Amino acid sequence: MRFNPHIKDLIGKYNKPGPRYTSYPTAPQFSNTVNSRDLISHIGSTGSPVSLYLHIPFCQSNCWFCGCNTIITTRRKQADAYLDLLRKEVDLLAGQVGGRVDVRQIHFGGGTPNFLSVAQFQTLFSTLRSSFDLSKLHELSVELAPSDLSEEQLDVLVDNGLTRASFGIQDVQDEVQKAINRIQPHEINQQVMQWLRDRGIKSINVDLIYGLPYQNPDSYEETLDKIMELDPDRLAVFNYAHVPHLKPYQKKLENHPMPSPETRVDMLLGIIDYLTQSGYQFIGIDHFAKPDDELCLAQKESRLHRNFQGYTVQDEDEVIGLGISSISETPRSYRQNVKTFADYEAKISSESWPIERGIVLTDDDLIRRKMIRSVMCNMKLDFEGLAKQIDDAGEIEQIHSNAIPTLREMEKDGLIRNHSWGFEVTETGRLFLRNISMIFDAYLGKSDAKYSRTV
Secondary structure, X not given: OOOOOOHHHXXXXXXXXXXXXXXXXXXXXXXXXXXXXXXXXXXXXXXXXXXXXXXXXXXXXXXXXXXXXXXXXXXXXXXXXXXXXXXXXXXXXXXXXXXXXEEEEEEEXXXXXXXXXXXXXXXXXXXHHHHEEOOOOOEEEEEEOHHHOOHHHHHHHHHOOOOEEEEEEEOOOHXXXXXXXXXXXXXXXXXXXXXXXXXXXOEEEEEEEEOOOOOOHHHHHHHHHHHHHHOOOXXXXXXXXXXXXXXXXXXXXHHOOOOOHHHHHHHHHHHHHHHHXXXXXXXXXXXXXXXXXXXXXXXXXXXXXXXXXXXXXXXXXXXXXXXXXXXXXEOOEEEEEOOOHHHHHHHHHOOOOOEEEEEEOOHHHHHHHHHHHHHHHHOEEEHHHHHOOOOOHHHHHHHHHXXXXXXXXXXXXXXXXXXXXXXXXXXXXXXXXXXXXXXXXXXXXXXXXXXXXXX
16 A cells, blocks of 8 residues: 555644544434433334344453453353343344344354353344344354354354354464463464364454554564464454543553554554555455455445444444443434443343433434445545435535535645545545544534544
């Protein structure tokens, strides 16, 4: 990938806190004062196929870099109680929609989904099939923790339709793994990759993180050398977000030397150069995929989508989240479940919806969401085309007019190319998708929300 010769100056200019835009409005705008009945009324309102997200929060130990909602335990029986609560939440949904919902995509996230035993996985799939129609399922994906995975667990997932798997590696260097409390010998990564390939799984993603203790450009290149031996179909390479005010255990990382902001920038540029030189395409902000991967094909055809699980080719209007902290999306709303096991148990046991907060979208939100998704997914924004899709073309013109000074500045900096119909993102601009999207965010600066830096 060819960078602008002034790329480091551009990073210095644009590297500021900003959302990742897995939704718009973003999660900090969700409120606990919104009427739950209003949110519930949106469930199944389109009658269209849906995607499911199931949050399995359990982990046997903490990884000090983690920002996920987890429950640390070695008690497998606690998962039995959780699965029983999930079943009751599914029953609530079934009662609301009044029939079997057509599901096209299922994603298990966590936590560690493979904390569940074979029998517990079977129980979970039985629960899903009791109320959802999985006969036309296009994708079943799961996030795996290699050190806790068995072939028997993989077999039960494959038997129930597994099509895509993702597993975290973060870094293969021993020194880094010890510092982050994630000991995972590379031999285990190789074993899991072979198990998946042997079972015919053709879409495998590897998660990496840069910005962790002891990392530097040279050591990370060694990690990438090892990752290339695995030949993953996709990679997600995340910038470590240090948020000890939200996750206090992250302070443990401060006991080790952390890479400076300048070193992080060098690592990022090195990662992009290494992976694109290795034949992967830079999808956007932190995702890479082989040219024949469906993500690349979808982006080329302007049909890539983005939700709370990241980039996807599935275009379902509704995502139903199940379990603690899970987020659901409908065409006009978002809702998030309560975040603790105790609160979840209390709500479900009283036959109440476990909703903690949410938001009903305004017409302005819908327009801006289309704009931001177009930038984040398809690397362009066609104002003229968008104006033809909605009744209020005047609002599109007003938003465009307000953005023109910033768009001109970004064109001067080489981030975009302006056209009569809108603009397209340059190769350099792919590093700054979040910044470009922020132009169209009406909520920025109106709350005390804290975000990670954009680059």
